[in-house]
Amino acid sequence: MREVAIISYVQTPMRRDAGANNDVEMLMPTLQEALSNVGMTHKDIDFTCSGSCDYLGGAAFAFVSAVDALGAVPAIAESHVEMDAAWALYEAWLKIQCGKADTALVYGFGKSSHANLPNVLSLQMDPYSVQPLWPDSISMAALQARALLESGKCSERDMAEVVANSRRNAKSNPKAQLKGDFTVDQLLREPTFVSPLRKHDCCPITDGASVMILAVREKAEKFCKRPAFITGIDHRIDAHGLGLRDLTVSESTRIAGEKAGANKGPIDVAELYAPFSHQELILRDALGLDATKTKINPSGGALAGHVFMACGLDRIGAVATRIINGEANRGVAHATSGPCLQQNLVAVLEG
Amino acid sequence: MANACAVVGVGQSSRYRSKIKVSIAGLVREAAQEALKDAGCTWADIDAVVLGKAPDFFEGVLMPEVYLADALGCVGKPMLRVHTAGSVGGSTAIVAASCVQSGAFKRVLTVAFEKQSESNAMWALSSRQPFSPHLNAGAGGFFAPIIREYMRRSQAPVDIGCKVALKDRTHALRNPRAHMHEKAEDLDLKKYMDSFMLWEPLRFSEVCPSSDGACAMVLASEDLAKKSPNPPAWIHGVAMRSEPTMYPWREEVNPQGGIACAKDVYSQAGITNPRKEIDMAEVYVPFSWYEPMWLENLGFADVNEGWKLTEAGATFIDGGDIPWNCSGGVLSSNPIGASGMIRFAEAALQVRGMAGDHQVDGAKTALGHAYGGGSQFFSMWIVRSEKP
Amino acid sequence: MSDEKPMVEGFEAPISLHYTFAAGHAISKFLHSIKEGKIVGQRSPKTGKVIVPPRGSCPETGVPTTEEVTLPDTGTVITFTVIHIPIPNNPIKPPFIVANICLDESDQTFIHLVSDCKNEEVQIGTRVKAVWKDPAEWDYSMDNIKYFKPLDEAPVDIEKLKAERLKAVEKYRHA
Numbered sequence: 001m002r003e004v005a006i007i008s009y010v011q012t013p014m015r016r017d018a019g020a021n022n023d024v025e026m027l028m029p030t031l032q033e034a035l036s037n038v039g040m041t042h043k044d045i046d047f048t049c050s051g052s053c054d055y056l057g058g059a060a061f062a063f064v065s066a067v068d069a070l071g072a073v074p075a076i077a078e079s080h081v082e083m084d085a086a087w088a089l090y091e092a093w094l095k096i097q098c099g100k101a102d103t104a105l106v107y108g109f110g111k112s113s114h115a116n117l118p119n120v121l122s123l124q125m126d127p128y129s130v131q132p133l134w135p136d137s138i139s140m141a142a143l144q145a146r147a148l149l150e151s152g153k154c155s156e157r158d159m160a161e162v163v164a165n166s167r168r169n170a171k172s173n174p175k176a177q178l179k180g181d182f183t184v185d186q187l188l189r190e191p192t193f194v195s196p197l198r199k200h201d202c203c204p205i206t207d208g209a210s211v212m213i214l215a216v217r218e219k220a221e222k223f224c225k226r227p228a229f230i231t232g233i234d235h236r237i238d239a240h241g242l243g244l245r246d247l248t249v250s251e252s253t254r255i256a257g258e259k260a261g262a263n264k265g266p267i268d269v270a271e272l273y274a275p276f277s278h279q280e281l282i283l284r285d286a287l288g289l290d291a292t293k294t295k296i297n298p299s300g301g302a303l304a305g306h307v308f309m310a311c312g313l314d315r316i317g318a319v320a321t322r323i324i325n326g327e328a329n330r331g332v333a334h335a336t337s338g339p340c341l342q343q344n345l346v347a348v349l350e351g
Numbered sequence: 352m353a354n355a356c357a358v359v360g361v362g363q364s365s366r367y368r369s370k371i372k373v374s375i376a377g378l379v380r381e382a383a384q385e386a387l388k389d390a391g392c393t394w395a396d397i398d399a400v401v402l403g404k405a406p407d408f409f410e411g412v413l414m415p416e417v418y419l420a421d422a423l424g425c426v427g428k429p430m431l432r433v434h435t436a437g438s439v440g441g442s443t444a445i446v447a448a449s450c451v452q453s454g455a456f457k458r459v460l461t462v463a464f465e466k467q468s469e470s471n472a473m474w475a476l477s478s479r480q481p482f483s484p485h486l487n488a489g490a491g492g493f494f495a496p497i498i499r500e501y502m503r504r505s506q507a508p509v510d511i512g513c514k515v516a517l518k519d520r521t522h523a524l525r526n527p528r529a530h531m532h533e534k535a536e537d538l539d540l541k542k543y544m545d546s547f548m549l550w551e552p553l554r555f556s557e558v559c560p561s562s563d564g565a566c567a568m569v570l571a572s573e574d575l576a577k578k579s580p581n582p583p584a585w586i587h588g589v590a591m592r593s594e595p596t597m598y599p600w601r602e603e604v605n606p607q608g609g610i611a612c613a614k615d616v617y618s619q620a621g622i623t624n625p626r627k628e629i630d631m632a633e634v635y636v637p638f639s640w641y642e643p644m645w646l647e648n649l650g651f652a653d654v655n656e657g658w659k660l661t662e663a664g665a666t667f668i669d670g671g672d673i674p675w676n677c678s679g680g681v682l683s684s685n686p687i688g689a690s691g692m693i694r695f696a697e698a699a700l701q702v703r704g705m706a707g708d709h710q711v712d713g714a715k716t717a718l719g720h721a722y723g724g725g726s727q728f729f730s731m732w733i734v735r736s737e738k739p
Numbered sequence: 740m741s742d743e744k745p746m747v748e749g750f751e752a753p754i755s756l757h758y759t760f761a762a763g764h765a766i767s768k769f770l771h772s773i774k775e776g777k778i779v780g781q782r783s784p785k786t787g788k789v790i791v792p793p794r795g796s797c798p799e800t801g802v803p804t805t806e807e808v809t810l811p812d813t814g815t816v817i818t819f820t821v822i823h824i825p826i827p828n829n830p831i832k833p834p835f836i837v838a839n840i841c842l843d844e845s846d847q848t849f850i851h852l853v854s855d856c857k858n859e860e861v862q863i864g865t866r867v868k869a870v871w872k873d874p875a876e877w878d879y880s881m882d883n884i885k886y887f888k889p890l891d892e893a894p895v896d897i898e899k900l901k902a903e904r905l906k907a908v909e910k911y912r913h914a
Contacts, residue, residue: 080434
């Protein structure tokens with residue numbers, strides 16, 4: 001297998017509403033910054049892949065306008081997944097492994113401020129027997145949280161602690177949307193929103209765009225002092241029906257982590273795409289993370305800012321950044337898709 | 352550097368039509384199971400699944416890979432969903448091929464589908480875009496002006512479009528799966544020319560139907576392909592290109608993206624004269640005039656000369672030296688998200704000698720082609736009976 | 740007597756989703772100008788070409804565009820179609836012409852109606868001019884222009900027009 005590394009990663013500040021900026025206007029400066037950070041131009045990119053969602057934008061082919069930000073004249077080798085950009089990264093990684101590219105540009109974007117995302121996400125459910133009930137994503141996550149609490153595997157305090165950690169960690173993340181100092185007791189005094197979830201247990205609505213550049217070792221070392229090498233990457237999907245699996249565990253995360261070799265070495269930092277606080281606990285368990293040995297979601301994670309379609313890529317970017325900066329040597333990044341952690345991707349990065 | 356990869360199984364809906372009365376899961380399983388059977392393997396033998404389809408608006412199901420994980424035997428396995436507009440069926444096959452060519456997987460199932468009858472494709476393609484005048488009249492409205500310019504440049508006879516449609520619908524009679532099976536007496540040039548005008552110069556007779564359907568393939572590594580029960584179709588080249596929808600003075604009739612994509616795939620396959628070295632092609636022609644236009648774009652004919660090949664019958668299965676769309680093509684069946692994969696799969700069937708009544712005798716090298724968006728997304732592959 | 744009920748083969752599951760759209764800075768500026776009856780495009784700082792309506796980016800190079808260029812409301816039909824079927828949710832009556840029009844002093848087409856003429860008289864290269872609604876009705880929309888009407892001028896050779904424009908923008912190029 002070819003050695004592939006992340007050499008650049010930029011995200012827009014995560015905001016509740018990017019205002020008049022449309023997708024292309026959010027992407028252009030981000031793309032330019034990601035390229036110029038490593039002294040590249042778009043001519044140095046062999047393959048481009050993005051992740052975005054038509055239903056988020058409210059129009060078919062919402063991703064097509066993003067091509068305007070790429071300088072795709074003459075035509076470029078480009079593809080797209082209607083999934084979080086973490087999977088676009090996976091497609092690009094495969095392309096490089098085939099020897100058909102040495103460098104790749106990956107990006108994800110979305111303006112959740114335009115849509116009612118929890119309702120939009122109900123459209124992921126079985127169209128004949130579940131979707132017509134309009135189960136929104138928050139309600140489904142709440143079902144899972146209730147199952148987790150009743151199983152005894154966690155308490156409401158544990159969930160509140162995840163949130164408190166996120167807010168505190170996010171203080172040192174200039175791009176984070178939600179940050180601050182909160183005690184667990186303060187958080188527990190808040191009323192429930194969709195029981196047993198409180199508002200702060202849910203990720204916020206966020207607009208943003210994220211861009212990442214990959215390169216094979218020979219090229220990576222040319223453009224970046226300390227590239228973050230992807231030493232393992234795998235993704236798996238669980239059964240769709242919420243009643244068909246144990247919602248208190250994430251089997252697909254466990255398998256993906258194993259196949260990616262997450263526990264083959266010390267994990268200095270782990271970034272987990274947990275849009276709901278209780279899910280971070282499920283994921284920590286699935287990956288066998290020890291919070292005393294591993295910094296978990298030092299960026300604040302999804303609870304600090306949730307660009308739907310880029311949040312998974314952002315977790316990979318957050319780990320890569322720490323490795324590139326020398327703050328960490330080895331890290332694990334996770335991305336999720338589908339209701340209640342149905343599909344999961346795990347990447348292992350090393351400096 | 353890429354590992355060898357071959358198509359060892361192909362499956363399709365038994366008949367493309369509007370309103371196929373099964374669930375989406377049933378639709379994809381029918382094609383997938385046929386592909387598995389052809390490949391002599393079971394669900395358990397598949398390492399990963401790559402799904403492709405066009406906008407989710409066409410069915411009203413968001414990110415359908417999530418709902419289809421169980422139906423496609425993917426629980427505990429990797430699953431991807433590709434979306435590159437109309438070219439998606441082709442790009443999906445290419446991503447699936449990369450799963451094997453990368454060495455990451457040995458046997459991959461790839462499926463593309465569309466069940467347009469569940470929603471309203473014309474609405475989804477023409478939905479009112481905020482801040483622009485509401486004049487989007489579907490895909491035909493977008494391509495008709497480009498076709499007009501082609502007709503002006505080439506000075507082609509005005510009946511060339513109908514001749515293409517007639518030919519593809521004639522081919523379709525040899526493909527039991529095709530949506531449109533015209534009656535013999537309706538396969539008449541005058542009737543086609545008299546058909547009512549939609550977006551001038553495109554008549555009703557010259558445009559693709561709106562179909563439901565699914566297509567699937569099993570792709571395998573070299574060692575597994577060699578053991579498969581039916582002849583493999585070896586992949587000799589894959590390429591994708593994208594251009595912006597619009598840019599100043601963009602050449603829309605003969606898009607640079609298509610030319611570049613073809614050049615790339617031909618170079619990988621060692622092809623310098625497509626007309627002589629390719630035995631047959633399955634090319635994405637949803638509107639009649641795109642056959643002469645793509646004959647030029649893909650290097651089978653010189654600029655402004657493509658219509659001459661059509662007129663001379665060169666692209667017809669009987670007697671033509673470069674048969675195109677023997678399956679009936681997109682003009683005879685168009686489940687949008689699947690159509691690109693159907694082209695790629697039909698090309699594979701041809702070089703495997705498994706295309707039944709629409710087989711081109713002795714076909715050893717075939718081109719599969721798909722395009723999408725405003726003629727801006729292209730995906731192509733070259734398959735052969737022999738290993739690279 | 741059989742107890743068999745007919746199989747359910749389908750059912751209606753209506754979907755209703757509400758969206759708030761953001762036009763984007765460039766398009767917002769354009770819409771503000773058109774509300775005043777002015778057509779304002781943007782020039783690419785790299786290629787020098789003018790795009791209207793502007794989308795905030797130069798698609799050839801991916802750089803942001805900001806330089807505004809006020810344009811005349813005359814132009815050329817680059818190509819067109821005559822539509823014989825109605826557009827969903829649009830009251831306009833077929834057959835009507837939808838054309839790809841390139842305004843004078845700009846380099847990219849947009850679609851609009853061509854009307855108040857015999858459809859057969861319109862050809863590639865026909866010169867046209869905007870026919871506006873009453874200013875009292877003007878809003879943030881391209882619909883302020885009801886349609887384009889053919890001018891009494893000779894049709895233009897498109898290749899020549901393209902060559903002239905590419906020459907004209909040379910001095911604005913910073914590629």
